[in-house]
Amino acid sequence: MRQERSAAQETERIRKMEGKKIMMNVKKYQRQYYMPPVKCMKWAEKEYVDKAPIWCSVDLRDGNQALVIPMSLEQKVEFFKLLVEIGFKEIEVGFPAASETEYTFLRTLIEQNLIPEDVTIQVLTQAREHIIRKTFEAVKGAPKAIIHVYNSTSVAQREQVFKKSKEEIKKIAVDGAKLLKKLAEETEGNFQFEYSPESFTGTEPEYALEVCNAVLDVWQPTPENKCIINLPVTVQLSMPHVYASQIEYMSENMKYRENVILSQHPHNDRGCGVADSEMGLLAGADRVEGTLFGNGERTGNVDIITLAMNMYSQGVDPKLDFSNMPHICEVYEKCTGMQVDERSPYSGALVFAAFSGSHQDAIAKGMHWREEKDPSRWTVPYLPIDPTDVGRNYDADVIRINSQSGKGGVGYILETKYGLNLPAKMREAMGYTAKAVSDHSHKELRPEEIFSLFKKTFENVVEPFSINEVHFQQKDGGIVTQVTSSFNGKTVTTEAKGNGRLNAVSNALKKAYDLKYNLVTYQEHALEKSSSSKAIAYVGIESPNGNLSWGAGVDPDIIRASIDALVTAINNRV
Numbered sequence: 001m002r003q004e005r006s007a008a009q010e011t012e013r014i015r016k017m018e019g020k021k022i023m024m025n026v027k028k029y030q031r032q033y034y035m036p037p038v039k040c041m042k043w044a045e046k047e048y049v050d051k052a053p054i055w056c057s058v059d060l061r062d063g064n065q066a067l068v069i070p071m072s073l074e075q076k077v078e079f080f081k082l083l084v085e086i087g088f089k090e091i092e093v094g095f096p097a098a099s100e101t102e103y104t105f106l107r108t109l110i111e112q113n114l115i116p117e118d119v120t121i122q123v124l125t126q127a128r129e130h131i132i133r134k135t136f137e138a139v140k141g142a143p144k145a146i147i148h149v150y151n152s153t154s155v156a157q158r159e160q161v162f163k164k165s166k167e168e169i170k171k172i173a174v175d176g177a178k179l180l181k182k183l184a185e186e187t188e189g190n191f192q193f194e195y196s197p198e199s200f201t202g203t204e205p206e207y208a209l210e211v212c213n214a215v216l217d218v219w220q221p222t223p224e225n226k227c228i229i230n231l232p233v234t235v236q237l238s239m240p241h242v243y244a245s246q247i248e249y250m251s252e253n254m255k256y257r258e259n260v261i262l263s264q265h266p267h268n269d270r271g272c273g274v275a276d277s278e279m280g281l282l283a284g285a286d287r288v289e290g291t292l293f294g295n296g297e298r299t300g301n302v303d304i305i306t307l308a309m310n311m312y313s314q315g316v317d318p319k320l321d322f323s324n325m326p327h328i329c330e331v332y333e334k335c336t337g338m339q340v341d342e343r344s345p346y347s348g349a350l351v352f353a354a355f356s357g358s359h360q361d362a363i364a365k366g367m368h369w370r371e372e373k374d375p376s377r378w379t380v381p382y383l384p385i386d387p388t389d390v391g392r393n394y395d396a397d398v399i400r401i402n403s404q405s406g407k408g409g410v411g412y413i414l415e416t417k418y419g420l421n422l423p424a425k426m427r428e429a430m431g432y433t434a435k436a437v438s439d440h441s442h443k444e445l446r447p448e449e450i451f452s453l454f455k456k457t458f459e460n461v462v463e464p465f466s467i468n469e470v471h472f473q474q475k476d477g478g479i480v481t482q483v484t485s486s487f488n489g490k491t492v493t494t495e496a497k498g499n500g501r502l503n504a505v506s507n508a509l510k511k512a513y514d515l516k517y518n519l520v521t522y523q524e525h526a527l528e529k530s531s532s533s534k535a536i537a538y539v540g541i542e543s544p545n546g547n548l549s550w551g552a553g554v555d556p557d558i559i560r561a562s563i564d565a566l567v568t569a570i571n572n573r574v
Contacts, residue, residue, distance in 0.1 A: 032156070033238040036205045036249035043244045043283035049311055052319040054261065054287040055304060056090040057083050060105075061124055063295040064094070067336055075335040076105045077114065082331045084116060087320045090146065092122035092289070096138035097131045106138045115143055120192070122146040127176025136183045139191075146228065147184070148194040149176045153211055154202030154234075170211050173197070177218040193219050194228035196265065201237045205249050213255045221259035229254065230289065232265035233276055240272050244279035251284030263287035266302040268294060273302035278310070292332055293340055293347065309346040313385050322346070325390040352387040353400040354409065355444075357431070360399055361408025367394070367416075401450055403439035407431030413447050414454060419528050423521050423538050426458075426550045433457055459552045461568040464488050465509070470563060472501055483508040502539075502562045515570065517541040520548070524558055537562035541569045549573045 060079060064070050071079065076093075083091050093109060094102040106123065109115050121142055125135040127149050139145040151172045152161065158169055177195065184191040195215045197208045212229050221227040231250060233243060243266075251262055264285045266276040277288050294303035305328075308318035322328065325347050329340045342350040354360045359382050366380035378386050387397055394416060399409040411427035414420040422430060437453060438445050445453070468491065469484040475497075481504040484493045494512040498504030506519055521540030526533070535558045539551050551568025553561040 031238070032202050033242055033246075034155075034202075034204045035242065036245055038249070040245040040248035040252070040283075043248050043279060044241070046282040048314055048316075049278055049281045050316060052308070052311060052317060053281055053285065054090065054263075055088055055308075055320060056092060056122060056263070056287060056289045057088045057291065057304065058092040058122075058265070058289050058301060059083065059291045059295065061092045061094045062289075062297065062301055063291040063336070066295060066297045066300070067338070069337060070101070071335055073101065073105055073108065077108065078331065079335045080109065080114065082328065082335075084119060086322065086328065089118060090120050090122055092124060092146075092148070095124045097125060097134035103134075103138050106142075110139075110141050117143065120144045120146055122148055122194070124148045124150070127151040127172050129175075129179060132176065132179050132183065136187045140188055142189050144190040144192070146192045146194050147180055148196065148228075148230070149180055150196035150198045150230075151176065152199045152234075153197040153208055154199035155204070156202055157199050166207060166210075170214055173211050174214050174218060177215040181218060192225070192228065194230055194263070196230040196232050198232060199234045200231045201233050201235065201243065201246070205246050209250055209253055212250070216255050216260065221256050223259055226259050226261050227256075228261045228263050228287065230263035230265050230287075231280075231285075232289075233267050233273070234265075236267055236269035236272060236276070239270075240275035240279045243276045244283040247280045247283040247285055261286045263289060264302075265289040267296065268299040268302065271299070273300070274306050274310070277302050277307055292328065293338070293344060295336060295338060303345070305347055306345045309385065309390075312389075322390055325392065327391070346385070346390060349397075350400075352383060352392055352397045354382060354398060355400050355402050355404045357405050357408060360405055360410075360412065363398060364408045364412035367412070396447070401434055401438060401445040402443070403435050405431065405435060405438070410434045410450060413450055417447050418451050420454070420536065420552075421523075421525055422552075423523050423540060425521065425540060425548055426538055426552075429548070429550050430454060430458065454552075458550055458568060458572070459554060460564045461551065461571045463571060465513075465567055465570050467505070467509075467563060467567055470505060470560075472504070479504045481505055481508055483512070485509060485512060487513060501559055502566060505563050506566060509566075509570065517543050517549075517570070517573070519566070522562065524562065527554065535561050537565040539565035539569045541566070541573070543573060547573070 060076055080091065093106055096103045096106045115121055123135055123139055123145060125131050135147065153169055158164055180193055197203055197211050200208055216227060219227050231247060254260055262285045264277055264280045266273045273294065288307065290302040290304040292305055294300040305322060308320045309322060311318045329347055333339060340347055342348045345351060354363055362381040363383060399412050401409055407427040410431045411422055414422060434445055434450055434453060465485065465487050467483060467485045471482045473480045478497050478499055479501050480497050482493060482495050483505055484491065492512050494508040496504055496508035496511050498507050509515055518541065520542045524535060524537040526535050534554055534556050537553045537558060539562065541549050549569045549572040551565040551572060553564025553568065555561040555564060
């Protein structure tokens with residue numbers, strides 16, 4: 001009480017300070033977690049999670065109870081089918097004693113044979129007799145069910161909520177365990193037991209161990225009938241390494257350990273749900289309870305998608321299938337009314353998107369490197385996984401063009417989507433053109449808009465100069481051409497000679513209009529993505545002031561395409 005009074009007095013003193021406004025009072029808070037009685041740091045010697053845990057989805061219970069409008073029966077059934085499709089083998093379907101809707105949903109799953117043979121449903125119950133009995137009524141006839149019983153054990157809950165001693169709290173857990181065992185013997189079905197010391201993170205680890213061991217003494221787990229001990233981060237109270245040490249302590253000191261499945265149930269109050277889970281797995285945990293996209297009470301449960309995909313990105317099979325992430329997002333949003341955040345790891349609309357020019361350039365070069373080297377491992381810069389592995393594509397999801405983008409991204413889109421392999425300096429010019437349009441319009445440019453902009457700016461531009469007719473003749477070791485051209489409505493015919501057809505046409509135009517430039521770049525290639533056998537030519541010319549101008553021409557005849565490219569470059573002079 002002395003500390004509480006001191007904090008209150010300090011707050012009041014600050015409030016009375018002239019001209020000051022009290023915003024926060026850190027003196028109200030202190031650490032509420034408890035370290036194990038011995039050092040537990042073996043987990044820190046491990047580098048990464050090397051195998052998938054047992055996954056249990058709690059979307060239909062923990063996730064559902066956090067929704068403003070809980071799911072309907074139809075939505076729950078659809079969501080359950082999605083979880084099965086993803087590959088969950090354990091699914092917590094609800095708290096059947098909590099409401100008629102929860103009870104009806106469970107009975108629907110059982111009576112309509114919607115539970116696959118390899119899937120175990122899980123139901124939650126408080127360690128209270130009438131709730132436990134109602135729960136067993138609800139699961140009657142289920143192929144296999146986990147009965148998950150809990151009671152709170154933390155110091156705060158013991159003192160403030162239940163006002164009970166340690167022995168009294170332990171008795172609640174033990175009595176609940178005994179009733180589960182009794183009713184399981186009396187009820188049709190195949191049952192597995194799970195116990196949670198709820199608010200574990202605010203419980204002294206040695207006391208949590210005492211309670212869990214007392215429960216296990218009742219259940220007497222065997223290799224054929226293992227029990228689950230679940231250690232929930234009901235409220236996140238510490239940094240992840242503290243939780244890892246608590247898990248390690250429990251794992252190394254728990255009775256019947258070889259017959260116990262040690263489970264985690266992290267929430268995300270400090271934003272560390274994933275870290276808690278990963279470190280907990282290093283510390284000895286075998287199982288994780290969580291939700292898709294981290295839905296759940298307050299700041300949510302641990303996001304199983306992130307956890308699983310983190311493993312996947314390290315070459316570890318997570319035993320869950322997220323290859324059609326857009327579909328998963330769609331069903332999730334439809335059933336829950338929640339929105340998947342654009343920055344949600346692996347699943348958000350923008351998580352693979354690169355707007356920055358340097359990022360786009362690196363990704364484009366990385367993708368070209370993969371095409372050339374054909375490596376067995378994925379190492380593309382800025383992309384921790386291949387977006388196509390989760391049902392995304394490069395064109396729409398990776399290279400995104402706005403005013404921050406550069407030549408690499410624009411060039412990559414034109415190349416991969418439209419088959420245009422622009423010369424390096426022309427990519428730069430096109431990049432600046434796209435940036436300017438995006439900046440002026442204050443919007444992102446879609447691939448089709450970029451292609452349209454390229455065609456408008458650099459392809460077959462016929463004003464103010466145009467060429468109407470061209471005739472060639474090989475003469476005196478060179479090419480003689482007769483060019484009929486127009487400029488601002490005036491048509492002239494000019495004859496000139498060159499060391500090639502394009503050079504001859506260029507010389508004719510220079511002669512006719514006193515143009516001064518040097519032809520510095522010429523490239524051509526077939527348009528493989530075109531429906532017809534067209535070719536594209538790129539021409540770059542340099543003015544006396546050093547400025548480069550670019551043009552492209554598209555035609556079945558490569559000579560005509562190159563001429564159109566030259567004319568476009570002339571028309572684009574600056």
